[in-house]
Amino acid sequence: xxTLFFPSLVDAEVIEVELLKLDGNFRSLRLLVDSGFTGTNSxxxxxxxxxxxxxxxxxxxxxxxxxGLKDRGWVTCRIAGLNFQAAQIAIITDTSSLSLxxxxxxxxxxxxxxxxxxxxxxxxxxxxxxxxxxxxxxxA
Amino acid sequence: xxxxxxxRNLRIxxxxxxxxxxxxRKFREGQCVALLxxxxxxxxxxxxxxxxxxxxxDPNPKHGMVIPITPPSVAVIR
Numbered sequence: 001x002x003t004l005f006f007p008s009l010v011d012a013e014v015i016e017v018e019l020l021k022l023d024g025n026f027r028s029l030r031l032l033v034d035s036g037f038t039g040t041n042s043x044x045x046x047x048x049x050x051x052x053x054x055x056x057x058x059x060x061x062x063x064x065x066x067x068g069l070k071d072r073g074w075v076t077c078r079i080a081g082l083n084f085q086a087a088q089i090a091i092i093t094d095t096s097s098l099s100l101x102x103x104x105x106x107x108x109x110x111x112x113x114x115x116x117x118x119x120x121x122x123x124x125x126x127x128x129x130x131x132x133x134x135x136x137x138x139x140a
Numbered sequence: 141x142x143x144x145x146x147x148r149n150l151r152i153x154x155x156x157x158x159x160x161x162x163x164x165r166k167f168r169e170g171q172c173v174a175l176l177x178x179x180x181x182x183x184x185x186x187x188x189x190x191x192x193x194x195x196x197x198d199p200n201p202k203h204g205m206v207i208p209i210t211p212p213s214v215a216v217i218r
Contacts, residue, residue: 057153086187
């Protein structure tokens with residue numbers, strides 16, 4: 001059982017994931033954690049991620065910070081430290097309207113987070129950190 | 141893959157997610173259906189297996205689609 005910590009930004013929680021490329025290598029991305037992003041889709045990625053799609057699925061209607069009919073597809077996402085690798089549904093769109101922090105390339109939503117036993121923020125001696133865990137309970 | 145194949149894929153996807161059924165074949169929530177050239181080519185209990193089955197038939201990621209059997213929903217980004 002593992003808990004993986006990601007240093008928080010000043011005003012946002014982020015995680016680091018790897019997406020499988022068609023040539024078998026991985027591309028690392030930093031994603032903003034957004035538990036208010038709900039629905040069957042796990043990720044929002046910029047249009048540059050279209051090269052990572054393994055299969056299509058029908059476009060989806062979105063509301064809120066992104067609006068309208070959006071393309072989407074399946075990507076394979078890995079977090080090596082958690083021994084996690086699984087296909088995820090990603091909305092592929094122009095993310096400029098999301099005003100993402102520098103070096104952040106998309107969103108990880110509630111459907112993504114709920115694939116783990118626990119997730120959340122924690123203040124440590126090194127400052128705030130976000131964690132993903134496959135351990136059902138916090139260590140004593 | 142022709143436009144009509146793509147349109148048929150979309151029509152099947154819409155029907156499967158709405159009715160959990162297509163041409164007498166029944167599906168259950170949580171399954172994933174792979175579509176290629178207007179036909180259902182695989183049904184799996186997880187997306188990885190459905191994608192693998194689809195890509196084994198046609199390695200081009202722009203061909204076909206894989207749909208999760210879930211009721212239609214709107215993605216909300218708050």
